[in-house]
Amino acid sequence: MRPSDLRPPRHNDEHDNYRHDHRLGGAVVARPVGALVPRIGIGGPVGSGKTALVAALCRTLSTELTLGVVTNDIYTTEDADFLRRAGVLPDDRIRAVQTGACPHTAIRDDITPNLDTVERLERDHPTLDLILIESGGDNLTATFSYGLIHRQIFVIDVAGGDKVPRKGGPGVTRSDLLVINKTDLAPHVGADLTVMERDAAAGRGTRPTIFTSLRVDPGALAVAEWVRAVVAAAPARV
């Protein structure tokens, strides 16, 4: 038995106004103060496909939801430029945050610059339905503070090695959704997807994991479905 099993269930946690939905994983320990719309953080190691996932979600969801995006790329505007070139969102709904050479600080220890940016985005676009906040690429220990976001996705990729889910770290074990990207590369890098699936399930309990290949599925349809569930479970006004 793990220590967490000893605690009473907290499905009606007063800090989390989201309706319970088994697809969304475990209880959240805090929530952003004053948030006007649902916010989803997207983190993960360098090169795992965070920006590509954001672009895919924007393409799939932008006809049904009004989206805003905040990027924390290490080179500041590179991710934002990628999204603009992809033409998935109007310029003014993509904002870039400088992280002071410390991407994990900006999403966890001192979320001030991200909060300022997200709140300005909410003020400038009162009709937003959802904000995606993309972390700069970091390591397996980087996770978002729930003072900034409501739910978080951690993106790893098959080419990073099939041992990553077993190595764990808070991104792999505690994220609300684990996305394992680039499954099309598995045969080329000798990665065993069943090992990744087993280790992810062992470390994550009831929290969901989705395997994807954005090359094969450029709309990230399964992830988009999870995002729809997050938006649907949000209170009328967060």
Place this chain on the structure above:
Amino acid sequence: MDSVLLLLLDTRSPSGGHNHSMGMESAISVGLVRDQEDVATFCRGRLRTSGRVAASFAAAACDLQTSGGGEWSRLDAEFDARTPSAAVRTASRQLGSGLSRMARRMLPGFTVSAQHHPIVLGAAIAAAGGDRGLSARAAALSTISVPASAALRLLGLDPFAVQAMLADLAREIDQLPLPGPDDLPADAAPALDLLADHHLTMEVRLFAS
């Protein structure tokens, strides 16, 4: 000193300073700052110009908060008038907003409509029980500790060498005469203003200022 004051002034407290370099990233990128000695020169220059201005405004803000608050917009306008670079004014407002957000959560009932960082700092210190001397010193110190921390990250300096350098400058801060109640100096370093404006044009930048 009350422990809440220590916490308010702790650089690890989440007030948004970590992604500012106050001109250091710009100075490094153009080759003006290359090593520990250059960092010390940069910080000393900042301390004797914008540091002195920040100290005076923090002390004035502490006085205003202690006397029950009031004309924060006038103090903000005075600071604007002494800050010719638009980039520096923006950065100062961002830092002020971050500190204000944290202070409101830390100090029950505290609000301040001031925008610029040294002014919010002086007001928050007053609300936490500190005096104008502490406000002045804390504001002066923040004008060098922020760029020093950025230099540490960008140049891979020895953190203890950086800390020793800051300690030398901290002693200098303690030797400075305290600003008088109506003393709002206008010391400036034009190179720092130019570096701040240059920063916004850099293609690759990791810091907000």
